[in-house]
Amino acid sequence: YLVRNPRLGQYMEKLWQHAFASGLGAQWLAQRCGYQALVDTAFMAGLLHNIGQLAILRLADELCGGGDLDASRLSEALVLEVLDSTMHNAQGYVLMKRWNLPEEYGIVARDHHKEPYDDANSLLTMVRLMDQACDKLGIGLRHESSIALGATQEAMRLGVTELQLAELEILLEDWGSSQTQP
Numbered sequence: 001y002l003v004r005n006p007r008l009g010q011y012m013e014k015l016w017q018h019a020f021a022s023g024l025g026a027q028w029l030a031q032r033c034g035y036q037a038l039v040d041t042a043f044m045a046g047l048l049h050n051i052g053q054l055a056i057l058r059l060a061d062e063l064c065g066g067g068d069l070d071a072s073r074l075s076e077a078l079v080l081e082v083l084d085s086t087m088h089n090a091q092g093y094v095l096m097k098r099w100n101l102p103e104e105y106g107i108v109a110r111d112h113h114k115e116p117y118d119d120a121n122s123l124l125t126m127v128r129l130m131d132q133a134c135d136k137l138g139i140g141l142r143h144e145s146s147i148a149l150g151a152t153q154e155a156m157r158l159g160v161t162e163l164q165l166a167e168l169e170i171l172l173e174d175w176g177s178s179q180t181q182p
Contacts, residue, residue: 002054003061011079011141015053017179018140021172023047025130026123028171033158035122042126045108048101049127052092052109053083080141089113119157129154133165137172 003012026046030038060079064070092109108127111117119125129152134140136147149155149165160168 002058005061005064007074008057008061008064008079011083012054012057014140015050015057015083017176018134019047019050019054021134021139021175022049022127022130024175025133025168025172026126028168029126029129029158029160032164032167033126033160035126038123038126041102041104041123045105045123046127046130048092048096048105049108049112049131050088050092051095052088052090055091055095056083056088083141086113119153122158125154125157129158129160133168133172137169137176139172139176 003009023043023046027039027043030036030042035042060074060082089110089112093106096103096106096109104123107121108124111121111124112127112131117124117128129149132147132152132154133149135142135144136149137143138145149169150160150162155165
């Protein structure tokens with residue numbers, strides 16, 4: 001998972017699970033909500049939206065490997081605070097630019113937590129909804145089961161029905177359970 005420190009590797013695994021589920025779900029939303037032209041782009045945008053968190057975790061791993069940082073002294077609260085900070089948005093945008101990826105991916109990485117956000121950007125809206133869906137289901141670093149996806153601005157903007165949201169949750173739960181099986 002790109003890190004040597006096993007403690008940090010646990011976070012890296014959760015970040016990759018969140019990334020893949022976000023990509024899978026954003027692609028599903030594009031297919032089901034009439035955004036056929038965005039199907040492939042939606043997958044990549046969902047997959048890459050938190051790339052800044054992965055970069056920050058890699059940096060922490062390098063610091064630990066070089067002896068500049070003691071991973072055993074990093075509390076879970078501190079790691080989560082650093083990964084959840086808006087620093088990951090800016091870092092993700094910088095990486096997208098450096099890698100010469102399309103601007104639309106950089107905008108999603110930069111703005112997926114921004115308030116208010118550009119709700120005319122359907123790709124950004126799908127990824128924001130997937131970010132919340134993953135949080136609701138506990139896929140990734142956070143678990144906030146009280147999120148009512150149908151009441152989110154993103155679901156309303158995309159015109160996603162309660163039935164579609166239920167199908168999406170089942171898709172993600174089924175994928176998640178396949179990840180935990182031996």
